[in-house]
Amino acid sequence: MPALRLGACMGALLWGVAASAVAAERVALDPRRSSAEFEIRAMWMFDVGGRFGDVSGEVEIDREARSVKVWARIGVADVSMRRDSYEAWVKSAEFFDAARYPQIVFESEPFPLATLDLGGDIVGSLTLRGSTQPMRFALRPSECPGQAALSCPVVADGSLQRSEFGMRTRRATLADKVRLHLSVSATQAATD
Numbered sequence: 001m002p003a004l005r006l007g008a009c010m011g012a013l014l015w016g017v018a019a020s021a022v023a024a025e026r027v028a029l030d031p032r033r034s035s036a037e038f039e040i041r042a043m044w045m046f047d048v049g050g051r052f053g054d055v056s057g058e059v060e061i062d063r064e065a066r067s068v069k070v071w072a073r074i075g076v077a078d079v080s081m082r083r084d085s086y087e088a089w090v091k092s093a094e095f096f097d098a099a100r101y102p103q104i105v106f107e108s109e110p111f112p113l114a115t116l117d118l119g120g121d122i123v124g125s126l127t128l129r130g131s132t133q134p135m136r137f138a139l140r141p142s143e144c145p146g147q148a149a150l151s152c153p154v155v156a157d158g159s160l161q162r163s164e165f166g167m168r169t170r171r172a173t174l175a176d177k178v179r180l181h182l183s184v185s186a187t188q189a190a191t192d
Helices: 002-023 084-091 146-150
Strands: 024-029 035-042 046-051 055-062 067-075 103-108 120-128 131-139 154-161 174-184 186-189
Touching: 046 084, 055 174, 120 154
Parallel strands: none
Antiparallel strands: 024 055, 024 186, 035 046, 035 174, 055 067, 067 103, 103 120, 120 131, 131 154, 154 174
16 A cells, blocks of 8 residues: 555656646747847947847746746857957957957846737846846837747847946947847757
């Protein structure tokens, strides 16, 4: 009889583990269909912008809790801009310091699954140049709500103060505010 109870308990435990594993689904971000851009006001008159390198990461969808969590990595070493001299400068230690910090990392707090369809704020932390600061992105409403939301690009905008990340030079010619624009798409389920 005790062996029967132990077997029943083990079966219930394994079923519970399997059910919780199904509740959380991990999906990779597709670097080929994802992009991140930045823009900063120069000379208080015009905007200068560029495009970051690879965007990668993963999304964890917990259908039971109806929540989502995002981890994203953005390549800094492959920034592209209109002029080579601008590219060299933004990669230098004065700005992004790509040699020492080749990636920007964003980790969100869990947010409601409905935000993927309806839009809304995503709050988390952004690590740039070795400094981690709170970050908020405004997610735009999905252009293909419902089940297609994961295969549809997710677009978000945010801004940061560059001085909070140690970029304090050229204050007379560059604004402190840097605007970020992301467009990310998911791919197949991530492997563990």
